[in-house]
Amino acid sequence: MARWKPGAKDRLHAAALELYAERGFEQTTVTDIAQAAGLTERTFFRHFTDKREVLFGGQDQLRQVFVDGVAAAPEPAPAVDVVANALQAAASYFPDERRQSSRTRQTVIDANPGLQERELLKLASLTQSIAVAVGERGVPEPQATLAAHTAVTVFGVAFVQWIEDGEQRSFGDIAHEIFEELRSLTSPPL
Template sequence: MSSRDQVPYTVLMARWEPNAAERLAHAALDLFAERGYENTTVIDIAQRAGLGKSTFFRHFQDKREVLFGGSAMDGLLTEAIAAAPATATPLEAVAHALDAAGREVFTPARREFIARRQAVIAANPELQEREALKNLALIASMTDALKRRSVPDLTARVAAELGALASTIAFERWSQTTTGADFSEIARQALDDVQASTALC
């Protein structure tokens, strides 16, 4: 009998079960909450998900990327800005990007996962720094996307900064709401609030 034959069938099936990235992400959050981020290894995460270490590295570069997800958000926002109507103002193009984030990322089904992710980050200074750097990268990506729409440099930067601030405010409101309100709707209201506030400065 080969070593493969000795492995239980259920374990083999678990290793090849679909949605591996999602399973790994949920396993990681469970372990981060139980043991702390620093005390959790990639092998721990893979084992909790019923997968091998090689499967983990097919989806994530390291355990931090379970929380930060590579450049997926960059692409989502820049593509949405590019797809905004040609007549859209810079802030309207940014609102188009926030709508996309609401459809693809900040969905009701992912609300619990995102809240748990934020709790892990809030408890770890290293992860807070990584989150701040990611946010700066997103602002830079939105700025570049606006500039490709022939928006002047300074205007593009200001619109991207306001969009990022509105997104932060919207996330806080969305996380705390008990009405099941849509993130896109909350984000657009936050963007309106931010824009109105700048008129008072």
């Protein structure tokens, strides 16, 4: 096995996504993934705790990007502007070269109720982290929680649009447009 080649984690990730899309998540084993990547199971477990982590391993980094975006928002700013800043910070986590693997990942998740549940838990945890970060800026409840839910809702809508077949706009542009749509819902008509 070619264990000495660099990029083992990326190769395992790519092999897993391909196999999950081809065979299904439940039908794919860690052995299958390791073999497809030209590595051993032991190497797989050095990088991932289980085969679900291939899909959810970036959760902590995404959470940190949002939290850092909240912290970096200008002072003073309304809570809604703070989370808009966090959404723009999150755009760095979704460069265009990540779009196809994100599409595949979402297709795999959508086909498996257990993975859908895990995705919902991830989003709930993200919401809580954002609410705490917004609260640390002095925003009282329930505004901090409402702002956090707003950010995650806009994130979800923007992500679905970003991974649509044929979509060319950047994640940041889409998130900005969705956020402005939301603002227009709460603005009085002229």
